[in-house]
Amino acid sequence: MTTAALIVAAGRGTRAGGDLPKQWQVVAGRPVAAWTLAAFARHPRIDHVLMVVHPDDRALAPDGVETVAGGATRAASVRAGLEALAGRGIDKVLIHDVARACVDAGVIDAVLDALDTSEGAAPGLAVTDALWRGADHVTGTESRDGLYRAQTPQGFRFDAILAAHRAHPGEAADDVAVARAAGIGVMITRGSEDNIKITQPGDFARAAAILEGRQMTAPDIRLGNGYDVHRFGPGDHVMLCGLRVPHDRALQGHSDADVGMHAITDAIYGALAMGDIGRHFPPGDPQWKGAESHIFLRHAVELARDRGFAVSNIDCTLICERPKIGPHADAMQQALADITGLEAGRISVKATTSERLGFTGREEGIAAIATATLVKT
Ligand SMILES: Nc1ccn([C@@H]2O[C@H](COP(=O)(O)OP(=O)(O)OP(=O)(O)O)[C@@H](O)[C@H]2O)c(=O)n1
Numbered sequence: 591m592t593t594a595a596l597i598v599a600a601g602r603g604t605r606a607g608g609d610l611p612k613q614w615q616v617v618a619g620r621p622v623a624a625w626t627l628a629a630f631a632r633h634p635r636i637d638h639v640l641m642v643v644h645p646d647d648r649a650l651a652p653d654g655v656e657t658v659a660g661g662a663t664r665a666a667s668v669r670a671g672l673e674a675l676a677g678r679g680i681d682k683v684l685i686h687d688v689a690r691a692c693v694d695a696g697v698i699d700a701v702l703d704a705l706d707t708s709e710g711a712a713p714g715l716a717v718t719d720a721l722w723r724g725a726d727h728v729t730g731t732e733s734r735d736g737l738y739r740a741q742t743p744q745g746f747r748f749d750a751i752l753a754a755h756r757a758h759p760g761e762a763a764d765d766v767a768v769a770r771a772a773g774i775g776v777m778i779t780r781g782s783e784d785n786i787k788i789t790q791p792g793d794f795a796r797a798a799a800i801l802e803g804r805q806m807t808a809p810d811i812r813l814g815n816g817y818d819v820h821r822f823g824p825g826d827h828v829m830l831c832g833l834r835v836p837h838d839r840a841l842q843g844h845s846d847a848d849v850g851m852h853a854i855t856d857a858i859y860g861a862l863a864m865g866d867i868g869r870h871f872p873p874g875d876p877q878w879k880g881a882e883s884h885i886f887l888r889h890a891v892e893l894a895r896d897r898g899f900a901v902s903n904i905d906c907t908l909i910c911e912r913p914k915i916g917p918h919a920d921a922m923q924q925a926l927a928d929i930t931g932l933e934a935g936r937i938s939v940k941a942t943t944s945e946r947l948g949f950t951g952r953e954e955g956i957a958a959i960a961t962a963t964l965v966k967t
């Protein structure tokens with residue numbers, strides 16, 4: 591199943607005011623369109639995102655997103671997007687207003703789930719206020735029974751909604767109206783009060799409050815991995831995870847060759863997307879010859895701290911036949927705790943053999959893999 595998101599962003603945003611159309615104005619630190627794009631681009635069930643923009647606005651679109659020129663009405667913009675996606679093997683499409691920048695994964699998931707059993711699905715909120723008719727004065731009341739406020743994304747089987755739009759030239763309230771005109775059944779899914787459409791000037795502040803509130807509550811968690819190998823040479827001990835372990839050979843390297851600590855250090859750099867040990871401590875630089883590896887690990891932890899992250903936990907696996915790691919694992923965890931400032935219970939050191947296969951099986955060297963989790967503090 592291939593699922594696409596089609597974000598319509600070719601409107602002029604006249605009701606919202608401002609120097610630029612509303613989708614390019616900044617809310618909570620990013621343009622409205624960037625928030626909307628991020629909600630779909632990071633969603634694990636969305637394979638492709640296409641943004642429909644006004645021909646004058648192509649340079650304003652967020653980096654990396656495919657764009658296509660829109661039309662004079664919302665329906666024409668949707669049609670242009672659907673035509674651009676035709677023939678690409680798309681099974682499901684979610685059509686979404688760029689102006690609904692606060693859409694969340696739960697709303698998207700509910701629509702996608704409903705599309706497993708229905709040709710169309712869209713989020714709605716039951717009307718809870720009483721409904722009046724009138725202008726200056728109330729001239730009557732209307733029943734709210736069975737009335738919903740329509741939201742997006744409105745999702746459809748791709749071929750069905752493309753055919754429906756081709757058969758429905760001209761304006762339409764939304765894609766549900768186009769679909770229903772073609773006989774497509776549309777299931778109502780759970781909408782969200784936060785899924786507002788930025789329409790009037792005051793809506794920017796409402797959207798900012800929602801998005802900023804989420805930034806405060808959603809933790810920024812980063813995961814990194816590291817891998818390292820050092821070969822054996824002559825010697826009487828190895829340095830592993832900060833511990834001197836007696837052995838009949840030594841690991842060779844530019845530094846003290848602590849393969850475990852190097853993998854952990856690289857995992858932290860990886861979580862920060864800041865390269866690896868070689869970038870921060872070039873092997874060609876004589877000042878690092880024979881260096882103790884805790885220097886590298888302390889540097890990575892400090893770098894994380896400087897960028898507002900705390901190391902939450904570390905997991906390291908050493909791959910070797912000998913020396914046996916089990917008897918030393920607790921001491922290694924404590925040594926790493928002393929270097930990183932973490933409690934030992936957040937550090938795991940374990941080992942495996944490679945069943946005498948490969949270079950570790952032949953005892954030519956030791957390999958290590960590590961994972962580190964960083965949390966924004
Ligand atoms: N020709 C158009 C008109 C609207 N839209 C998109 O359709 C969505 C819903 O429209 P609306 O909120 O009415 O946006 P605007 O048309 O930009 O606003 P206004 O009516 O205030 O000018 C928006 O994401 C808008 O960018 C579009 O892609 N092409």
Ligand SMILES: C[C@](O)(CO)[C@H](O)COP(=O)(O)O
Nearest residue numbers: 687740741742763764765787
């Ligand atoms: C599609 C829509 O978001 C459903 O609520 C809405 O109809 C589009 O915005 P407009 O203000 O009606 O153009």
